[in-house]
Amino acid sequence: MKILFLGDVMGRAGRRAVTENLPRLRDEWKLDFVVVNGENASNGAGLSGDHAKLLLDAGADVVTLGDHAFDQKDMLQFIEKEPRILRPLNYAKGAPGMGARVYQDGRGRKILVAQVLGNVFMKRAFDDPFSTIDEVLRKHPLGGAVQAALVDVHCEATSEKMGMGHFCDGRASLIVGTHTHVPTSDTQILPRGSAFQSDAGMCGDYDSVIGMEKTEPLRRFVTGMVKARFSPAEGEATLSGVYVETDDRTGLAKEVRMIRQGGRLQQAGL
Numbered sequence: 001m002k003i004l005f006l007g008d009v010m011g012r013a014g015r016r017a018v019t020e021n022l023p024r025l026r027d028e029w030k031l032d033f034v035v036v037n038g039e040n041a042s043n044g045a046g047l048s049g050d051h052a053k054l055l056l057d058a059g060a061d062v063v064t065l066g067d068h069a070f071d072q073k074d075m076l077q078f079i080e081k082e083p084r085i086l087r088p089l090n091y092a093k094g095a096p097g098m099g100a101r102v103y104q105d106g107r108g109r110k111i112l113v114a115q116v117l118g119n120v121f122m123k124r125a126f127d128d129p130f131s132t133i134d135e136v137l138r139k140h141p142l143g144g145a146v147q148a149a150l151v152d153v154h155c156e157a158t159s160e161k162m163g164m165g166h167f168c169d170g171r172a173s174l175i176v177g178t179h180t181h182v183p184t185s186d187t188q189i190l191p192r193g194s195a196f197q198s199d200a201g202m203c204g205d206y207d208s209v210i211g212m213e214k215t216e217p218l219r220r221f222v223t224g225m226v227k228a229r230f231s232p233a234e235g236e237a238t239l240s241g242v243y244v245e246t247d248d249r250t251g252l253a254k255e256v257r258m259i260r261q262g263g264r265l266q267q268a269g270l
Contacts, residue, residue: 006036
């Protein structure tokens with residue numbers, strides 16, 4: 001199975017990059033399944049229902065969220081009626097929507113997609129992500145209940161993301177980090193056969209401070225004073241993510257590649 005994961009979509013520039021490029025990539029790369037993290041797609045803070053529809057119509061099979069899952073208030077209702085949107089498993093007791101679900105590709109193969117929030121350096125402590133994802137993976141074994149499984153690890157610390165990668169190794173096809181908006185260069189297949197990258201990066205304008213227009217972040221760093229709200233940078237975006245090809249029999253990774261298309265970053269693709 002050929003699976004593409006795209007990192008955090010950042011504002012208008014990120015939405016534009018996905019809508020303009022994903023349909024072409026699905027066709028050229030003969031992708032079977034696409035997951036997009038969309039939690040910053042609406043003005044850099046959360047995801048609205050309308051913008052979720054844009055990403056899904058562009059070719060995303062699933063859109064994951066993150067710690068900003070419900071910054072756009074209409075998502076509280078939208079997620080209940082759109083099963084292709086996932087919030088983190090361990091977000092909060094009683095949160096609307098689901099954090100893991102089994103989907104099917106065009107050939108009927110079953111794919112588990114799940115997301116967890118990390119705890120290290122995050123603004124609030126969430127439920128333990130390790131025990132939470134362990135329960136889900138035990139219920140959906142690779143090569144049995146599902147033909148592939150993808151885990152989006154939304155957290156700040158690379159150490160926690162790496163720990164989650166090794167914890168899930170052999171039980172997921174791909175474990176990939178989101179949230180920091182900077183692509184890491186540790187793309188690899190772990191010892192037990194799972195593909196891994198600490199952070200997929202963002203789909204956004206990299207002439208920025210993690211996707212935000214530079215002026216206000218720089219002012220705050222230099223002076224310690226707030227003058228204006230952050231606003232997403234709107235230059236040409238780089239589409240950043242991870243491609244993995246899996247073995248249908250085992251669900252494990254046969255190949256994994258870092259993806260960077262368009263914008264300022266050095267290009268990488270198939």
